[in-house]
Each structure stands twice: as C-alpha cells, then as structure tokens.
Amino acid sequence: MGFNTWNLYHCSVDATILTETATAMKETGLLAAGYDNVNSDDCWMTATRDAKGNQVADPAKFPNGFKAVVDFIHGIGMKSGLYTAKGPHTCQKRAASCLHEAQDAKQWAGWGIDYVKDDSCSTCVDPNGTAYSDLEDYHRMWQGIQDSGRPMVLTVEGRPAASEITHGGYGNAKRVGHDISPSWQSMISLVDIGSGLWPYAHGSVNSTFGGWCVVTPIFLSLAFGFAHSLPHFRARSLSRLAGGTI
Numbered sequence: 001m002g003f004n005t006w007n008l009y010h011c012s013v014d015a016t017i018l019t020e021t022a023t024a025m026k027e028t029g030l031l032a033a034g035y036d037n038v039n040s041d042d043c044w045m046t047a048t049r050d051a052k053g054n055q056v057a058d059p060a061k062f063p064n065g066f067k068a069v070v071d072f073i074h075g076i077g078m079k080s081g082l083y084t085a086k087g088p089h090t091c092q093k094r095a096a097s098c099l100h101e102a103q104d105a106k107q108w109a110g111w112g113i114d115y116v117k118d119d120s121c122s123t124c125v126d127p128n129g130t131a132y133s134d135l136e137d138y139h140r141m142w143q144g145i146q147d148s149g150r151p152m153v154l155t156v157e158g159r160p161a162a163s164e165i166t167h168g169g170y171g172n173a174k175r176v177g178h179d180i181s182p183s184w185q186s187m188i189s190l191v192d193i194g195s196g197l198w199p200y201a202h203g204s205v206n207s208t209f210g211g212w213c214v215v216t217p218i219f220l221s222l223a224f225g226f227a228h229s230l231p232h233f234r235a236r237s238l239s240r241l242a243g244g245t246i
Helices: 006-012 015-027 066-075 101-111 134-148 184-194 226-241
Strands: 002-004 037-039 079-085 115-119 153-156 173-175 212-216
Touching (some): 015 037, 015 066, 066 079, 066 101, 101 134
Parallel strands (some): 037 079, 079 115, 153 173, 173 212
16 A cells, blocks of 8 residues: 555656655654555656666656665655556656566666556557557566566556456556546545455465455545545545455
C-alpha cells in the first residue's frame, strides 16, 4: 500500500514531491500503518532514450537522478516505485518500454526500484509492424523483472481479463477501472468495479519474486478532503481484507 503521484500531481512529479511525500507519510504515521510505497507515475522520464538506449530521468525534475530519490526513500524505511508503459511511449509521450523490457528492468534493479506500474498506453509492434498482444507485452516485462535479480512488484493494465492475468507470468497485480478523481462518485464507481474481483486474488508460485496475484481497482488519493478521504480509506481496507487490493 502507498501513494501514487498521478491523482494529485499529474505530470508535475519531481524529486522534491517524492521525497517530501515520503517524509510526510512517515511523520504522520502512514508508514507505521502499512502505507510504505511512494510511487512516481508518468513524466519522471524524458521523451527519448540516451545513446545506450536507457530511460533517462528528466534532469530538470531529478537533477541528481532517480536513484538519489530511491536512496532517500529507502533511507527512511520506505519503498520506491515508478511508471512505464507497454508501448513505445507513455500516455504523456515519454519514452516507454516496448522491446526494452529487459534493459529497463535491469536499470531499475540497479536503482533499487521496488514497484513498477506498466501502463497500457500506445501499441508495441514487432520489426515487421505486427502488434503484440497485451499478454505478450506484459510477459516480456515480467520476464525482464525475473531476470533482473531484484524483487519488484509488477502491476499491469489494459485489456487482459482478470481470469487470464491471474494465471501467472504477467505480473503480480492488475489495475482495473478508470483513473480515480477526487469525488464521491468516482470513488464509489471503482469500489463497485472491484467488488466482484476478489476470487482472482490468491497466493501462488507464479513468479520467482512474490508468488501472488491481486486486482487493484483504486489508488489511494490524498486530494479528497477529510469527508471523502475517510470513506476511501475504509473502502480500501475492506477490499484488502477480501484479498482484492494492495
């Protein structure tokens, strides 16, 4: 469980936001309550890769690199996550992981990443121009993480049904539903979407790192204001007790 930057910051994520969020979560008791992940969503990277084909943390946002932020977050006892997409570019047109899955996973392992969100934006095609399926894309990323030597939770998105993704070899969690927004209707609609998915959450041995598969219908949002945030926390807690979310 933890915090994802998208709902509150969208494409404005930077090193200061991540480090200050991690510090605040620890100081306010959220870390002690089990909220131990601080994850950057889209826009942490530049639009193009470097000469060696690596993803590059935006130097204007991360002047000391992304690993420096990861080291800070780890230093206060928390975990660090980042975002990519299965196609050649992310939803915000940054460099994504199509056919670079093994290279990216190795780079992230070197940074100490703990969590990867692999979005469904854009289409990955082979050298002949044939589109890969979502399952093929996510399996390449899953395999890259297995080969990287570091445990990383992989959350996937897109069209694969929970009944397919739960068999293993594609990730540890599947996000379903729309992006949550700071409104009661948005929150309740995602609770409704996730309410029938609990049978797909299970403990298995479907990967070298973390043999479990869950479904993630909602992200924690701190932008609701107290009146909506408290029910949101309760909804997540009930869903988690049913095995449905992380």
